Amino acid sequence: MVNSSLSLLSDYPFQRLRDLLDHHELPEGLQPLAMSIGEPQHQPPRLLQDTINANDTTWNKYPPVGGTPELRTAIKGFLDRRYDLKPDFVNIDAILPVCGTREALFLIGNLLIDRAKDGQEKPLVLVPNPFYQVYVGAAVMNEAEPVYLPAGPENGFMPDLEAVEAATWEKTTLLFLCSPGNPQGMVADKAYLRKALELARTYDFTLLMDECYAELYDTDKPCGALELAQESGTLKNLLVFHSLSKRSNAAGLRSGFVAGDPALINSFVNLRNYGGASMPLPLQAASAALWDDDTHVAENRDLYRAKIDAAERILGTRLGFYRPAGGFFLWLDVSERWDDAEAATLEIWQKAGVRVIPGNYLAKTDANGKNPGTTYIRVALVHEQDIVEEALTRIAGIL
Structure with a gap:
């Protein structure tokens, strides 16, 4: 049953x-x-409640699953400012607002894991160890095999990508990485992210970057995977996840986004039309206001x-x-x-x-x-x- x-x-x-x-x-x-x-x-800032109140006449409307143009434009503005992106690199069609990144990180398995057929080996999903449990849930609920990559002090609390054998990469469908990391607080540098993206494109899997702590840093602003993707001029094989839960102390808002490979984003919208929750319009407006404000x-x-x-x-x-x-x-x-x-x-x-x-x-x-x-x-x-x-x-x- x-x-x-x-x-x-x-x-x-x-x-x-x-x-x-x-x-x-x-x-x-x-x-x-x-x-x-x-x-x-x-x-959270007063801006959150004020914006919800100013949009309280829209509770009776069905919200678009793919997000309003205003919200996607605000997210694009945040990404362009935060990662010094060229204005035409990440357009709004490469951005999908979601009801918190946990939902998106779990549903991404439904989108990108092609379940093994009889007699075939299970596809592999690589996760850092320690890990956020949702990564594993996305794998096992889609009949994939999670592979746990040690992330201890001996390798700077980041998985050692060089230690993964080619035979493993060849069967990999997803690689989850988190930077800044939970729980260790480490930050992946540009060389590390460049290597991860290079592997994703060489072996044709998707790099999933959980960057929900990107705005909470001690001294140096962490780089992001989109910065490295801009070097090659393409978002292929990459999705990044961001959230307002930590950035704006708005965990109850359940608001985040996925950005990256436009073909994957388009397919993700189609999937969420069936199984994803839509963010109410007042909350989309509040989210846009928060992404627009850095103070x-x-x-x-x-x-x-x-x-x-x-x-x-x-x-x-x-x-x-x-x-x-x-x-x-x-x-x-x-x-x-x-x-x-x-x-x-x-x-x-x-x-x-x-x-x-x-x-x-x-x-x-x-x-x-x-x-x-x-x-x-x-x-x-x-x-x-x-x-x-x-x-x-x-x-x-x-x-």
Whole structure:
């Protein structure tokens, strides 16, 4: 009665975290602090609500699945400014607004994975390890085989593309990459992105760049895959994903976009006509206003930078602290004190009342029993400054 592929999906990490922590009581009077979920707690700019209110007469209209011209034009303007693109490189026909990038990252498997026929090998979908669970969902629900590429400190927390054999690339249909990365906060440089795009075109698969943290960076502005595509003058074999959830603290808006290869975008519109949700017109107008405005983004970035400053001050070099180049997560190495991330997570919860997530919940154990997240915990710096400092001080207090 139920699609058998569902059995291939692992438990979602936050359910595993609840199973680990929820039956343990905290000391009396200790207020719990949740630093496990990457849900921005900063308020979005007033511009969001004002624009929705100004467009409240359009709730009764069916919105276009492909987005209004105004929204796609605003997105194009953002891309041109952010990545210094030539005005004619990414036009609005190469842009598709979506109801949050999670929906799009999952549905992309329906679009681009050609399921194996009887007797044929499954197509391969390559994902970084640790990974965002939706990448794997897109693969297994379309009968593809996920291949987990280790992204540990030995290779700068990015998959080593040179280590992948040609025989694997030849069977690859999708390569997911995330930069800035979740959870490690690394940023792919131009040479790395150039190599990834070169491989996609050599072996004719699609490079899927999840760039939803692109506007949250510490010092240097991360480059994007569209910049590298512009060098060759074509968007072929490339799709990039962006979101307002982190950029504008608008996770509840469920608004993002996909941009890239126009032929793939056109096919994606056709697919979403059948199975994709349309973003209501007031929300499309609000999204356009947010993509048009960079001031609130710079203010938001400063708030996160101040919290990373606090983390550096409170933790110092303990737990292998390093400043993430992008995003709002700390990826802390607990191996000097604890045997594994679950033990660390449990003790931090019981003694400090701070909820973090074990790194192995965000990664896959390989055939040799190695999990790149086993010695790490992820801490989300999403709350206001005082709460973040309190949580980090509690963690430091038990070291």
